Amino acid sequence: MSNAIRIDDLAHPRLTDVQRAAMAYGEQQQIDFSEAAVLAAARQRTGLTDFGPEDFRERLRLLLGEWGNDPDMTGSQRANLFGYLVRYASNRLLIQDQWQRHPGILEQEIRQPLIVAGLPRSGTTHLLNLLAADTRFRSLPLWESYEPVPLPGETLAPDGVDPRYRRCEEAWQGMQQVTPLLAAMHPMHPDHIHEELELMGPDFASYNFEWLAPSPRWRDHYYQHDQTPHYQYMRDVLKLLQWSRGPDRWVLKCPQHLEQLPVLRTVFPDATCVITHRDPVAVIQSAVTMLAYGYRMSRKRIDTRAIVEYWSDRVEHLLRACVRDRQCFPAQQSIDILFHEFMADDMATVELIYATAGVELTATTRAQMQAFVDAHPRGKEGKMVYDLKGDFGVDPAALRERFSFYFEQFPIRAEHS
Template identity: 60%
Template sequence: MEKEAIFIDDLAKPQLNEVQRGALEWASTQTVELCPDSIQREAEQKTGLSNWGDPGFRQRLELLCDEWDSDSGLSNLGRISLRNKLLQHSTSRLLIHEQWRLHPEILDIQIERPIIVAGLPRSGTTHLLNLMAADRRLRSLPLWESYEPVPLPGEVATGDANDPRFQRCQQAWEGMQQMTPHLAAMHPMNPEHIHEELELMGPNMGSYNYEWLSHSPRWRDHYYAEDQTYQYEYMRDVLKLLVWQQRDSERARRWVLKCPQHLEQLPVLMRVFPDATVAITHRDPVAVIQSAVTMQAYGQRLNRKEVLMEQLLEYWVERVEHLLQACVRDRACVPEAQSIDVPFQKLIKDDVHWVKRIYDKAELSSTPAALAELQDFSRAHSESYGKVKYDLEGQFGVSPEALRERFGFYFEAFPEVFSPA
């Protein structure tokens, strides 16, 4: 039975439920220090460690704290959420660097021939990643492991649902479903959900992920101005650590990864992962934008004092355009023999077919066992979280047709992707 589409009719003027009101009231009584010293001190107390590695991360931590601390539109609940994220990344940094110090052989591990999905957010990248992750020949990054790559001192890392890190992630997901009940329909965040490797740049205070957490134009400009190679190398080295931690298990060694950020970092991606196979998903940018801004606006009912509908639209239209301009400019830097373009509309009609095509590029055989795993996942996860109905013009005041004209350069660069055939 098909689920009824969800339409969030109070997007601009939220009508909060009892749980949401209670959370905001509790948060208003808390004192929140968005301060690097406070965050680092708490991380040191939590881990018993103090080796932070390369001190360059501190400048980035200071920038984020200063930008978010000076944002008077944030609710106290939003400030708590942002501080918790920086504390999580800081704690992970200490734990990661301790493992690298104790076991320098970790960095000798090779991340070979990964399959990497790139594409706009909300363009099928998540489904494609999770589908390929169902193939047990490939190694993937579940959400719980991306949030806490290394267990806390004294914890037993079982690597399954009994792992304390998994259980913390499960508790957070249950809380998020109570606080923002439509979130699962837009972007599932259950612990076993396969997540983006950009989370592994977080302990180095890196990636465009912070832009999704809060309005962060200063962070965006800093990110634009830097060569991101060092961040990708950091992420690669955390992947090595994850392999090393389960070196005695039968878990696969060949990674399947994905991140929309890769669209604007294709030269860097290929510099750090020169033997990768890259699958780039393509979708009408207007559909992407209406999905992204609706999801962001829905979250702002708790994170901000008022929902910034116009600001959200302006920011993410520009952000999507930047991603696509970079993709058009740099697409040719990924060799044809190592890449494939995946149209969203065709992907959702026959997702397993497109995985087979990706496997052909990656020189990975489509065995009967692998195809069975893919088919099982595809059937089990078809519309499992429901659908959201969007109204870009009614809620954000912009005509989809008028907005689409802005992206003519993208449609012209990939005519075969958007052809009806």
């Protein structure tokens, strides 16, 4: 297999010259990792001062406290996370400003969205991008999810490119230089259709922060609090984006929805919910390999066993909630998709989804989807080879037993390396 990718230095990375230079530069940065510094930087970047409701500050302080006191975090990662928080705070200012200046935005309705929920690495990204190829739907490209509102006074460049797109492209190019194998695991091109979870970032909410850095305190806070207000915030940002340009029927996706199905139904009562199902062991080995690879730039010490234990627990929480709450979406508004069937015939899966959602699958739509598939062949960036036992010290068969409750509920096919 000529394009096979096997990462054999997850626990003890062999850094490239580019990676060593980036790490050294990061250690030289002096970051004021405080609430005051984040908010001041956001005010300076936007020229705005009204953050809206102040409850977000508690969540911001929690993140700053947990990340700021992490002794194993590298300087480059600290600078990276500070940038994330400043971007979210800036977006909050910009969004609040738009809502205030254009009150009609919040009078918009989000009608009958198609929402994909499923574990990370379970085909949700391919399915989302396939559905988004249908131009009758509104979707969320990565560049727009990162910066939903332009900076004040910012206009298109002379070549017609949005500065927000250019910033996203530059970040992607930089990521490819520093962590090149991420392209094979999780492409982040500006045009890539992204998760609406990003729109909860300005409310300093969602489980996304757990993917950025080890965040058990954040996870516990998230578990203990009703996520409805944050889903409502995200919905209202979707209204803003819909108001700025159409069409007005959305296709969305996020793995977090698996453990928030009742909240999802409350906030989007007429949604069609598409739930993908895959062997959790295959999901975990893919996710923890991706995380461990990225940690070479963000962690001074990589504990592969801790990574797999945390995310095995996290995946179990997602799936137990899904099994518990699956029936909150009625049959006429939901469909379960098996990963192996989707991989075998993705257009047959699309046909089932469209039939459930009451959407006509036209010849034009089929052509649009085929064009996407042709431009994004599977394995284009290479095929990852995993070794859960060798890299993480976990026996796949033993781990799979932990999820017997899930296999009993859905006819998932176990995947064996």
